[in-house]
Amino acid sequence: MSNAVVVGAGLAGSLVSVYLARRGFAVRVLERREDPRTPGTREAGRSINLGLSQRGIVALREIGLLDALKPLTVPMRGRVVHSPDGALRFQPYGTDDDQILHSVLRHDLNVALIDEAEKQGVEFLWRHKVVGVDRDKPSVATDAGEFEADLVIGADGAFSAVRTHLGRGRRTTLHQEYLEWGYKELLIPVGDDGEPRTELRALHVWPGDDGLIVAHPNADGSLTATMFLPFEGPHGFAGLDTPARVREFLARRFPDTLTLIPDVVEQFLAHPPANLVTIRTAPWHSSTGGGRGVVLLGDAAHAVYPFFGQGMNAAFEDCSVLDRCLAAHPHDLPKALAAFEDARRPHTDVLAELSRRNFVELRAKLRSPLFLARKKADLVLHRLFPRSWVPLYTLIAHTTTPYGEALARSKRQDRLLATTTALLCLIAATSSRRLGRLVGRLIAPPRGRRQVR
Amino acid sequence: MSNAVVVGAGLAGSLVSVYLARRGFAVRVLERREDPRTPGTREAGRSINLGLSQRGIVALREIGLLDALKPLTVPMRGRVVHSPDGALRFQPYGTDDDQILHSVLRHDLNVALIDEAEKQGVEFLWRHKVVGVDRDKPSVATDAGEFEADLVIGADGAFSAVRTHLGRGRRTTLHQEYLEWGYKELLIPVGDDGEPRTELRALHVWPGDDGLIVAHPNADGSLTATMFLPFEGPHGFAGLDTPARVREFLARRFPDTLTLIPDVVEQFLAHPPANLVTIRTAPWHSSTGGGRGVVLLGDAAHAVYPFFGQGMNAAFEDCSVLDRCLAAHPHDLPKALAAFEDARRPHTDVLAELSRRNFVELRAKLRSPLFLARKKADLVLHRLFPRSWVPLYTLIAHTTTPYGEALARSKRQDRLLATTTALLCLIAATSSRRLGRLVGRLIAPPRGRRQVR
Numbered sequence: 001m002s003n004a005v006v007v008g009a010g011l012a013g014s015l016v017s018v019y020l021a022r023r024g025f026a027v028r029v030l031e032r033r034e035d036p037r038t039p040g041t042r043e044a045g046r047s048i049n050l051g052l053s054q055r056g057i058v059a060l061r062e063i064g065l066l067d068a069l070k071p072l073t074v075p076m077r078g079r080v081v082h083s084p085d086g087a088l089r090f091q092p093y094g095t096d097d098d099q100i101l102h103s104v105l106r107h108d109l110n111v112a113l114i115d116e117a118e119k120q121g122v123e124f125l126w127r128h129k130v131v132g133v134d135r136d137k138p139s140v141a142t143d144a145g146e147f148e149a150d151l152v153i154g155a156d157g158a159f160s161a162v163r164t165h166l167g168r169g170r171r172t173t174l175h176q177e178y179l180e181w182g183y184k185e186l187l188i189p190v191g192d193d194g195e196p197r198t199e200l201r202a203l204h205v206w207p208g209d210d211g212l213i214v215a216h217p218n219a220d221g222s223l224t225a226t227m228f229l230p231f232e233g234p235h236g237f238a239g240l241d242t243p244a245r246v247r248e249f250l251a252r253r254f255p256d257t258l259t260l261i262p263d264v265v266e267q268f269l270a271h272p273p274a275n276l277v278t279i280r281t282a283p284w285h286s287s288t289g290g291g292r293g294v295v296l297l298g299d300a301a302h303a304v305y306p307f308f309g310q311g312m313n314a315a316f317e318d319c320s321v322l323d324r325c326l327a328a329h330p331h332d333l334p335k336a337l338a339a340f341e342d343a344r345r346p347h348t349d350v351l352a353e354l355s356r357r358n359f360v361e362l363r364a365k366l367r368s369p370l371f372l373a374r375k376k377a378d379l380v381l382h383r384l385f386p387r388s389w390v391p392l393y394t395l396i397a398h399t400t401t402p403y404g405e406a407l408a409r410s411k412r413q414d415r416l417l418a419t420t421t422a423l424l425c426l427i428a429a430t431s432s433r434r435l436g437r438l439v440g441r442l443i444a445p446p447r448g449r450r451q452v453r
Numbered sequence: 454m455s456n457a458v459v460v461g462a463g464l465a466g467s468l469v470s471v472y473l474a475r476r477g478f479a480v481r482v483l484e485r486r487e488d489p490r491t492p493g494t495r496e497a498g499r500s501i502n503l504g505l506s507q508r509g510i511v512a513l514r515e516i517g518l519l520d521a522l523k524p525l526t527v528p529m530r531g532r533v534v535h536s537p538d539g540a541l542r543f544q545p546y547g548t549d550d551d552q553i554l555h556s557v558l559r560h561d562l563n564v565a566l567i568d569e570a571e572k573q574g575v576e577f578l579w580r581h582k583v584v585g586v587d588r589d590k591p592s593v594a595t596d597a598g599e600f601e602a603d604l605v606i607g608a609d610g611a612f613s614a615v616r617t618h619l620g621r622g623r624r625t626t627l628h629q630e631y632l633e634w635g636y637k638e639l640l641i642p643v644g645d646d647g648e649p650r651t652e653l654r655a656l657h658v659w660p661g662d663d664g665l666i667v668a669h670p671n672a673d674g675s676l677t678a679t680m681f682l683p684f685e686g687p688h689g690f691a692g693l694d695t696p697a698r699v700r701e702f703l704a705r706r707f708p709d710t711l712t713l714i715p716d717v718v719e720q721f722l723a724h725p726p727a728n729l730v731t732i733r734t735a736p737w738h739s740s741t742g743g744g745r746g747v748v749l750l751g752d753a754a755h756a757v758y759p760f761f762g763q764g765m766n767a768a769f770e771d772c773s774v775l776d777r778c779l780a781a782h783p784h785d786l787p788k789a790l791a792a793f794e795d796a797r798r799p800h801t802d803v804l805a806e807l808s809r810r811n812f813v814e815l816r817a818k819l820r821s822p823l824f825l826a827r828k829k830a831d832l833v834l835h836r837l838f839p840r841s842w843v844p845l846y847t848l849i850a851h852t853t854t855p856y857g858e859a860l861a862r863s864k865r866q867d868r869l870l871a872t873t874t875a876l877l878c879l880i881a882a883t884s885s886r887r888l889g890r891l892v893g894r895l896i897a898p899p900r901g902r903r904q905v906r
Contacts, residue, residue: 171631171684171728178624231624275624 001026002333005140005149007130007162009033011106012298012315013155014113018063019323021120025151029117030128030142032156037111048185048224049216050109051076051203051309052102053397059316062323065116069109073102074217080199082206082213086256090202091375094382099398101203101309103216130156133165135286138294151333152294155315158277160300166286175280179305179359181230182237182273188215188223188260196221197260206254209364210235213254225261226306227254229273237273278352279303284341287334295337297322302348307358308396314351317400318344347403354396354407377417389413454479455786458593458602460583460615462486464559465751465768466608467566471516472776474573478604482570483581483595485609490564501638501677502669503562504529504656504762505555506850512769515776518569522562526555527670533652535659535666539709543655544828547835552851554656554762556669583609586618588739591747604786605747608768611730613753619739628733632758632812634683635690635726641668641676641713649674650713659707662817663688666707678714679759680707682726690726731805732756737794740787748790750775755801760811761849767804770853771797800856807849807860830870842866 002025006017009031017027034041052060052073060066077100078092093099114124125144132141139148140162154162167174191197196217198204204215204223215225230236235253240246246265250257257264280302285295298315322340329336361371378391392410395401401409457473459466462484470480487494505513505526513519530553531545546552567577578597585594592601593615607615620627644650651657653674659666668678683689688706693699699718703710710717733755738748751768775793782789814824831844845863848854854862 171633171730172629173631174627174629176625176627178626180624277624 002150003027004151004153005030005147006153006155007031007140008154008156008160008298008300009036009110009114009124009126010155010157010298011110011113011312012300012319013153014110014117015059015063015316016153016155016297016319016322017117017122018065018113018120019319020151020153020326021117021122022063023323023326027117027122028147028149029122029124030130030140030147031124031126032129033126035114035124035126036107037114048107049103049105049218050312051216052104052109053309053313055310055317055320055400056313057102058400059320062320063116065112069104069112072108072112072219073104074219075201076101076103076203076217078202080202080204082204082254082256084208084253084255088199090199091372092379094379094394094398096386096398099394101397103203103218105218130161130165133162133294135166135294136288138286138288138292150292154294154296154300155298156300158279158299158303160296162294163281163296163300166294166296167281170286173280173282175278177278179276179278180232181228182275183226183228184237184268184271184273186213186225186227186257186261186264186267188225189262190221194221196223198223205362206257207362207364208253211253212362213257214362225257227268228276231273240268243269276305277303278305278356280349280352282341282345284345285337287337291333293333293337295322295340301345302352304348304352304355305359306355307362308351308355310351310355310396314348314403318348347405350403350407354392354403374417377421378413381417455603456480457604457606458483458600459606459608460593461607461609461613461751461753462489462563462567462577462579463608463610463751464563464566464765465753465772466606467563467570468512468516468769469606469608469750469772469775470570470575471518471566471573472772473604473606474570474575475516476776476779480570480575481600481602482575482577483583483593483600484577484579485582486579488567488577488579489560490567501560502556502558502671503765504669505557505562506762506766508763508770508773508853509766510555511853512773515773516569518565522557522565525561525565525672526557527672528654529554529556529656529670531655533655533657535657535707535709537661537706537708541652543652544825545832547832547847547851549839549851552847554850556656556671558671583614583618586615586747588619588747589741591739591741591745603745607747607749607753608751609753611732611752611756613749615747616734616749616753619747619749620734623739626733626735628731630731632729632731633685634681635728636679636681637690637721637724637726639666639678639680639710639714639717639720641678642715643674647674649676651676658815659710660815660817661706664706665815666710667815678710680721681729684726693721696722729758730756731758731809733802733805735794735798737798738790740790744786746786746790748775748793754798755805757801757805757808758812759808760815761804761808763804763808763849767801767856771801800858803856803860807845807856827870830874831866834870 004020004025004027006013006020006027006029009029013029017029020027057066060069078090081089081091093101118124128142128144130140130142133152134141137148138152139146140152152162154160154166156162188197200217200221200223206213211227211229213225213227215223217223232238235249240249243265246268250264261267279299284301285293287293297318299311301318302314304311304314321344325336325340325343329339381389382391382394390399390409392406395406395409396403454477456479459470459480459482462482466482470482473480510519513522531543534542534544546554571577581595581597583593583595586605587594590601591605592599593605605615607613607619609615641650649670653670657668657676664680664682666678666680668676670676685691688702693702696718699721703717714720732752737754738746740746750771752764754771755767757764757767774797778789778793778796782792834842835844835847843852843862845859848859848862849856
């Protein structure tokens with residue numbers, strides 16, 4: 001039996017350990033921190049809840065954990081967009097009932113994965129800090145001993161120690177970039193009447209060029225809001241340093257947060273802002289002549305900005321793709337790792353770019369009439385031609401089409417849409433009112449879907 | 454008196470220590486390696502000689518070392534391009550007598566700078582390896598003790614330890630990329646008659662899409678050739694692993710190397726290829742509330758591919774720019790360091806891009822008739838309008854125009870040239886033979902400059 005050492009017991013590490021155990025590996029997981037199931041542990045600076053989309057769902061279904069997780073999640077059927085004037089607008093994610101996201105607490109999901117891994121015989125070693133990786137054995141040296149394995153997996157996040165050691169002394173590409181914006185998390189508590197203070201079954205977005213908020217619902221009726229602001233400037237985290245300044249800023253930019261979060265000013269000032277990093281690296285793996293190897297996955301291989309909500313989903317899809325590569329090359333680990341990197345890296349590179357672009361979209365375009373018209377046209381066309389016309393967001397969030405193929409397909413659709421729009425304009429400008437009315441009906445959304453439910 | 458600790462006694466570190474000493478700093482230089490003046494030391498994997506161009510010359514003149522160095526250098530007045538058929542073609546660098554490069558041994562230049570620094574009172578501490586940097590003091594911890602200073606300078610090269618420690622725990626941008634090509638150095642010895650085996654007062658280039666050689670002359674009549682090849686593939690370093698394969702490859706691609714370098718096959722097989730890395734990072738500096746700081750310069754801040762011959766020259770210009778910033782803010786070190794980074798980083802970012810583009814130029818375009826015609830047109834226009842028309846290469850190598858301004862100016866000239874070319878074509882196509890002859894005379898180079906001297 002082959003054995004594997006996984007570094008990192010976060011979401012990616014605990015999920016891949018389940019896949020490996022099911023494939024017959026003897027698996028040990030090394031984790032720097034305390035067991036998250038220990039009462040009183042609390043991860044600082046990590047986002048509290050996450051949006052599970054199709055790629056993540058498929059992976060959880062593959063390991064048979066999806067149904068057990070369902071009660072812990074809240075479905076999100078679209079976005080509720082909050083305007084500074086207090087107006088709310090609902091934008092459905094898609095046309096089908098399965099085009100929904102599921103909000104879940106990072107902690108709940110992680111514990112479920114660790115429990116499942118232990119059921120499969122995985123051994124977790126907590127409080128083991130990596131101090132070195134020997135990629136020629138391979139082995140992982142920690143402050144509590146050295147661990148040799150046939151397969152070492154670096155699932156230790158954006159600041160991966162495995163990545164650092166894997167890259168030493170060879171031609172390693174590394175792109176690391178921080179956004180000049182950070183974030184703080186704010187809890188929208190359940191109302192005094194025990195009911196949610198706003199629509200629960202949706203993702204909430206407060207767009208804006210100079211600051212934005214995204215909020216996910218929790219199963220207990222509360223929501224967790226993440227406020228993104230520039231670090232510097234009078235209206236950045238640096239300048240918003242007194243209760244008066246914070247209150248004035250929120251009243252002007254995000255007025256409804258003052259009623260949704262009674263202690264919003266205190267919450268805002270309680271913690272320092274967290275950073276947002278994007279990491280791109282190559283190669284992801286190394287192999288020994290003896291058929292062993294080291295490989296990175298998840299944030300260790302490709303940390304992205306959170307604006308497409310795909311960080312965890314991409315990490316889960318990594319685990320699924322790696323599992324398929326191990327199945328395709330059962331007696332050739334180096335080949336399996338090379339196949340994994342070849343199959344996967346081009347697509348996560350695209351995801352990094354898409355996540356960067358969605359930052360612009362969330363900040364500004366969600367309020368632009370032109371952009372909203374485009375979104376609407378996309379959904380109308382998707383309704384008319386459900387198979388052949390699929391908007392980019394739908395491809396990314398609600399399918400498992402590889403990221404790169406999704407982008408390529410969306411570009412083709414963009415070109416087609418430009419031509420179609422030109423033709424429609426021509427029709428509208430030159431032909432009878434009857435034709436105009438027909439076109440009008442095609443473009444208008446069906447009644448009753450514009451309201452926030 | 455302020456004191457400074459410089460990490461790295463290479464070209465950038467020893468030059469900046471001279472500047473600092475002249476400005477009144479008490480300077481210590483910490484260097485991991487042995488004193489290069491110790492008999493028997495030899496740096497493995499570093500390029501042996503370099504082309505000193507205007508930016509480097511200006512810095513050496515500023516510290517008063519230029520005249521003393523002149524006897525150690527060989528002037529290069531242009532490129533000699535070698536074709537696989539054995540033909541040689543001379544391309545002058547510029548039109549003026551001062552548009553020349555100077556080939557110099559890295560070792561000679563480094564020793565001259567260290568000697569000069571010691572004359573200025575700089576203390577060199579050899580065999581001191583950096584193990585940490587505390588940017589809040591600031592201080593440098595080495596395996597032989599800790600060194601505190603008002604100003605810490607990281608001049609410790611592309612794999613800078615100072616950079617690593619400076620970037621810890623803050624939002625640091627890092628782009629690190631390796632070329633899929635490496636290089637080996639080959640010595641073209643003096644002929645048996647004691648004379649150089651080829652034209653000495655030029656840079657020699659063997660262009661090619663699948664491999665290229667660049668050779669610099671040495672003062673003793675030998676030349677040092679650097680052969681660049683892909684790492685992988687049958688005609689990369691990996692595939693050229695037997696004397697027969699190397700000889701066959703050289704005979705086909707670089708036939709004259711077999712006569713210029715009698716033991717070329719043995720030299721080729723004697724050493725492993727070296728890597729080429731490009732590094733872009735930000736920020737370059739940190740400051741303390743107490744008016745102290747840490748700053749990177751040279752390769753530690755911006756390692757570039759060697760294809761524009763600007764690595765050392767940019768590092769020397771860094772030292773000169775930093776010195777001017779220190780002069781402009783004599784009592785405010787944090788302001789001086791911020792001014793240095795603001796003034797300098799945008800331009801070295803451009804240099805990284807130009808160095809990448811010149812790799813393409815050296816590989817392929819030097820043989821393209823269209824490209825050569827463009828080069829010629831550039832030089833003709835430069836001769837006609839010496840002040841207002843300056844080719845990009847001339848701006849980079851023979852002036853101190855900041856890199857970013859040089860690129861912007863070159864782009865304006867490109868647009869103008871496109872228009873001019875169109876007009877000339879129109880004239881040629883529509884007007885009398887007399888006008889055609891006039892245009893012909895304008896475009897032709899002056900007689901007697903096409904031969905290799």
